[in-house]
Amino acid sequence: MSNSAAPSYNFAYLDEQTKRMIRRALLKAVAIPGYQVPFASREMPMPYGWGTGGIQVTAAVIGPDDCLKVIDQGSDDTTNAVSIRKFFAKVGDIETTEETERATVIQTRHRIPETELTEDQILVYQVPIPEPLRFLEPKETETRKMHALEEYGLMHVKLYEDISQHGEIATTYAYPVKVDGRYVMDPSPTPKFDNPKMNNMAALQLFGAGREKRIYAIPPYTEVVSLDFDDHPFSIQKWDEPCALCGTRDSFLDEVILDDQGGRMFVCSDSHHCAKRQAEGHRGALSADPALETEEVAP
């Protein structure tokens, strides 16, 4: 559809009063890193669970000069990412991109881009369940009190339970972190691989949970520590193979089943990162033209 048609929506869909309300919540969230600020989440033209929180935060912070990137599970071309990019192109005539470096606002579900973010960027997370203590303590009044009084022993009960049942901390996503030495926060369902990236990140990180009506934030250069035990320290996922397309060994890999004979490949979940590396000439074991250069051979 043409973007030059007369605008039938307010810029970036939400009305200005709503944006102001969300910005007030965002300011409070930035002032108290990791604290969940309630906000009057609106109905959005998409179902809960598709990023209604993230999209409202993005709508509240984005301006006409911004350039938007949306990723879902690290990928620029999944349904969720494509439709949210189109949405903002339509309701705000906003420029969109797949290049991490070019984007000024990046809305994400489940990943942090592999490319290091800068002070000029904002990372917006879509959050399904903002309360890290929820599965252990169902009462909202009680979890709020626990946050207020910094009673976080329960979070370690979950990690203890992981080790006792699986021999290691088996939580691999939504791995709880302590922000700025105070609030325990759910980093949304990003893999724990991405937790170290949140620590001292140059970019502003904003979290929106539409259904649960909560906003929280990590200001730039804030300490984010993953919880662990002294004798079971935090560690990130590792893979035996490099990416089959670009040969990298230090990005988060998705396992792709190739056939019903047990064939599989591991490939970067960050589609832009992988494509950029391939354009630079890096090749993996299953590249179409592996001749140029094979970084490493799987052991």
Added chain:
Amino acid sequence: MTTRMPLISVEDLTVTYGDRIGCNGVSFDLFPGEVLGIVGESGSGKSTLLNAVSGQLEPAVGQIHYRTRLNETADIYRMSEPERRFLMRTDWAFVHQNPRDGLRMGVSAGANIGERLMGVGWRHYGEIRSTALSWLGKVEIFEDRVDDPPTTFSGGMQQRLQIARNLVSGPRLVFMDEPTGGLDVSVQARLLDLLRGLVSDLGLSAIIVTHDLAVARLLSHRLMVMQGGEVVESGLTDQVLDDPQHPYTQLLVSSILQV
């Protein structure tokens, strides 16, 4: 020595539920190492009194002074909420009648015992686990059940697990609300044995609410008899049970089934 100073001192405690009276003008002192039994029929205000004394139900009138580890006297309803909650999960223990109220049913026995330790900052898995194992031994649960959830335990085991979970933080004062309710007599006897051993080994003070006079006689040094929200008789356990003065106490003692 401060042994003559009461650990907890209750003055003129009155709890009301609207116009109704939960308990009325109750006063008592509990000294370190002492076990106080509260007996009476259903609705006599026993549990109300216990909840008020243990900081969970604010009384309309009256004060509760607690002597902390630092040997300072604190009014438990005047301290800040974080202080009171900290006290409740470190220095105090509360054993519920129904173990499901006191246990976290979704996590393993080991995690249940370890919760208080992690709450005060223990961050070494190995130490938490070995402490949990040693406590399972103390409450006579096989160590190989440490990773099983309490849902797989019998009622008696759940009750013992609840006791372990509460005592692991080394509390000085234990509140028990009908700790043997809902258990069959042989399991009751074992539990009482265990409780008596733990209380004397650890030098605990305890307040035990029960309607079972046998439990009261076995565990408590002193007894308070309640009726209609008032304390009608109190004294040494044997004295109250062997020579009851108040008509209600006489009725209570004479209603024990003789087998």
